[in-house]
Amino acid sequence: MHDFDFRKKCCSxxxxxxxxxxxxxxxxxxxxxxxxxxxxxxLNGLVIGVPQTYEYLEKMQxxxxxxxxxxxxxxxxxxxxxxxxxxxxxxxxxxxxxxxEAVEKGLIDEVGGVGQAVTKxxxxxxxxxxEGRRTPS
Numbered sequence: 441m442h443d444f445d446f447r448k449k450c451c452s453x454x455x456x457x458x459x460x461x462x463x464x465x466x467x468x469x470x471x472x473x474x475x476x477x478x479x480x481x482x483l484n485g486l487v488i489g490v491p492q493t494y495e496y497l498e499k500m501q502x503x504x505x506x507x508x509x510x511x512x513x514x515x516x517x518x519x520x521x522x523x524x525x526x527x528x529x530x531x532x533x534x535x536x537x538x539x540x541e542a543v544e545k546g547l548i549d550e551v552g553g554v555g556q557a558v559t560k561x562x563x564x565x566x567x568x569x570x571e572g573r574r575t576p577s
Contacts, residue, residue: 460504462548463512467560469552472539476547478522479534513546 459476462468470476481501505523509516522535522545529536542548550556 459547460507460511463508466564467550468548469550469557469560470539470542470548471553472551474539474542476537476542477529477534478519478537479529479532480523508547512548515546518545 459478462470462476481497481504505516505519508514509519522537524533525535526533528534537545537547539551543551550560
């Protein structure tokens with residue numbers, strides 16, 4: 441799932457899509473001063489407080505966690521720890537990672553900008569050519 445429908449399928453808060461999109465790349469960069477907010481899925485609007493609603497929310501949360509951990513080097517335990525951490529966000533739970541912290545946690549591959557990204561893209565294209573592939577899969 442590398443399309444923007446991912447948000448509709450598993451995320452009820454549009455901001456939740458940032459981390460899955462970032463880790464979906466074959467190789468990812470983050471600017472030194474960029475931030476990633478790791479938090480649980482939230483609902484907007486009317487919520488019917490029945491057990492099925494909470495079970496559905498939990499299933500959506502599990503899908504996001506599985507996607508992120510499959511497409512990055514962070515473990516499920518570490519990701520959930522960041523997601524449910526208290527005391528870092530005012531009046532909320534979660535964690536904000538800045539640049540290198542996202543790399544150290546295993547969410548992103550490297551700190552860098554457009555120049556590094558273009559260089560890496562050229563390296564990947566050369567690898568694909570050596571493998572006899574015409575386009576990346």
